[in-house]
Amino acid sequence: MVQTIGNPISWGIRQLGAAGGDVAGVTRRMGGTGDLPKVRALTAADLRMALRLGLRDFGALRTDVIAAALLYPVAGACLVWAAWHGALLHLIFPIASGFALIGPAAAIGFYEMSRRREAGLPAGWLDGLRVLTSPAFGVMFVGAMMLAAVFFGWLLTAYFIFQATMGPEIPASAAVFAREVLTTGAGWTMIAIGIPVGAVFAAVVLATTIVAFPLLLDRDVGLAGAVVTSWRVTRAAPGIVLVWGAIVAALLALGTVPLFLGLAVALPVLGHASWHLYRRAVEGAA
Numbered sequence: 552m553v554q555t556i557g558n559p560i561s562w563g564i565r566q567l568g569a570a571g572g573d574v575a576g577v578t579r580r581m582g583g584t585g586d587l588p589k590v591r592a593l594t595a596a597d598l599r600m601a602l603r604l605g606l607r608d609f610g611a612l613r614t615d616v617i618a619a620a621l622l623y624p625v626a627g628a629c630l631v632w633a634a635w636h637g638a639l640l641h642l643i644f645p646i647a648s649g650f651a652l653i654g655p656a657a658a659i660g661f662y663e664m665s666r667r668r669e670a671g672l673p674a675g676w677l678d679g680l681r682v683l684t685s686p687a688f689g690v691m692f693v694g695a696m697m698l699a700a701v702f703f704g705w706l707l708t709a710y711f712i713f714q715a716t717m718g719p720e721i722p723a724s725a726a727v728f729a730r731e732v733l734t735t736g737a738g739w740t741m742i743a744i745g746i747p748v749g750a751v752f753a754a755v756v757l758a759t760t761i762v763a764f765p766l767l768l769d770r771d772v773g774l775a776g777a778v779v780t781s782w783r784v785t786r787a788a789p790g791i792v793l794v795w796g797a798i799v800a801a802l803l804a805l806g807t808v809p810l811f812l813g814l815a816v817a818l819p820v821l822g823h824a825s826w827h828l829y830r831r832a833v834e835g836a837a
Contacts, residue, residue, distance in 0.1 A: 605824025
């Protein structure tokens with residue numbers, strides 16, 4: 552029988568249908584915990600190895616991953632442009648820093664590429680899209696929407712912090728805003744409140760997703776099971792997980808300069824490294 556590609560919308564609907572299955576299947580994966588895997592305490596050597604393997608995967612798949620990752624600089628630039636021209640200049644930094652909150656979900660294609668490369672399968676960027684046909688895609692999509700909700704929660708929180716400290720007047724320009732932030736008591740107060748609050752958002756996401764999305768891709772444990780397993784990994788070595796979070800935050804911060812273009816490198820490297828960190832944190836992974 553001759554097969555045709557069809558239009559992108561119909562193709563997308565078919566892929567979502569195949570990936571998510573019926574509502575009952577997604578619901579089961581949402582709440583079920585299955586047989587939770589054993590975890591091991593991460594070490595500094597594990598972080599170094601994960602980063603080394605992540606860089607190796609990036610080097611081997613460089614053209615493919617950069618092509619796939621160019622979406623993220625474009626998305627980031629669009630958000631900043633919208634903030635700049637929509638009287639939301641004071642939210643540009645929260646938008647940029649908030650990429651760490653959605654990163655675990657944004658990197659699912661890179662987890663798949665590393666998984667396939669490790670298994671000796673084709674691992675180009677089109678192969679990374681095979682994650683769309685994974686039985687777990689529906690629940691991973693729900694998890695991604697939850698992280699998006701956390702991201703917008705952070706933006707709303709940052710907005711209220713600005714209103715309480717420096718508002719309600721919107722800055723006239725970026726130069727004026729930067730001067731007021733760095734040279735006034737109100738600006739220092741906003742920094743003193745905003746950075747710890749943002750760190751709490753980031754810490755919660757880190758502790759509950761450090762291995763969640765790679766685990767969902769690899770095993771049928773349910774979203775609740777993936778979150779519980781991530782928390783167990785965090786509890787087993789909180790200091791090491793905190794160091795990993797600092798590494799992620801630093802690389803993503805560098806990735807926002809200039810104009811978010813660095814995300815085309817930072818996000819793939821971190822995505823590949825996160826897959827290998829999962830392999831070292833969860834016994835019997837892959």
